[in-house]
Amino acid sequence: MSIRRTKIEIINDILGAIQKKGGKIKPTHLLYKSNLSYKKMLEYVKELMNKGMVGETEANGKKMYTITDKGIQYVQEFKKIKEFSDSFGL
C-alpha cells in the first residue's frame, strides 16, 4: 500500500527531480518523476515559481523548468524540515 505524500514531500520530490537532471527538466519528465497528475503538477510548479524556487526557460524551442538557488536551498533544508515535522508528528 502506498503512503500519501505530504505537500513538503511533493515539493522536495519536484525540486529533487529537477536537481538530479542537472538543474533543468522537461515538463514531461517532471510529470513522470513527480508522480502527479498533469493538473496537480502544474499547480505545484506555479506555486514554486511564485516562491522563486523554480524558473522557466526555453531550450531548442522547448519549455524547460529550472531549479533556482532558493530551490536548491529548499532541498537542503528539506531534511531538517522533515525531521522537525516527524519529531512533532506534524
Add this chain to the structure above:
Amino acid sequence: MAYVVGPSWFYGIDYVFDLVSVIVGLLISFFAYRTYRYTSQKKYFYFAGSLFLVALAFIAKILATIPIYSKELKVETVGLVTVTSQVITKVAWINQFGISIARLVMLFAFLILLLVSLKIKDKKVIALLVYFLIISTTLVSSSYIIFHTTLLLMLGILFLNYRRNYLKVKSANAGMVMYSFLLIVVSQVFFIFEWGVKYFYVIGESIQLIGYLILLFAMVKLLVKK
C-alpha cells in the same frame, strides 16, 4: 493575595529556569515559522504561534513575580511598616494581574499546540474548547489548581500524542520530544500540590527545566545537522 511560592532561597533562581523555557519556546517558534515560510502550510504557522505564546507566558510570569521577589528583599532592609504595607498592596495587584495574563496565555498556547497536534479543525469544537478554557480559568475561585490541572490534562494528551508519534517514526528526536513532554507533565503534578509543600515548587521547576532542556537539545541537534 500575591503569587509567591517556593522557599525564599529559590527566588530568582526560578527566573533562570523559566528563561531556559523562554529560549526553547522562541527557538522552536523561529524554526517552525521558517518552515511555514518554506511550505506555506498553516499548521507550522500555528505551531510557531503556540510556542511563541509559551515563551511569552514565561516572560509574563517572570515580570509579574519580579516586584514581589524584590519586595521580599526590601522589607528586611528598609523596615518602614506603613510604607511597606502600602507598596505590597499595590505590588500584589500588579502581580495578580500579571500571573493571570501569564496563565491565560500559557493555556491558549498549549490549546493551539493541542489543536495543531491532534489536527482538530472543526471551528465549533475549537470555539467550545476556548469557551471552557476561559470560564474555567476566570470564573472559578481556585484558579491556581484549575490552571495546573487544565495544563496537566492538555500536556498529558500532548504526551500521548508524541508517544504515538515516536512509536510510528522511531527517531531519536521524536523520542526526545516525547520524554520532554513527559517531564513537563510530571512537573505539573508537583505544581498542583506546591501550596502544601513549598519544596514541590522547586522540584516542579527543576523537572520542567530538564524537560525544556531535552527539547532544546533536540532542536540544537536538528539545527546543526548538515
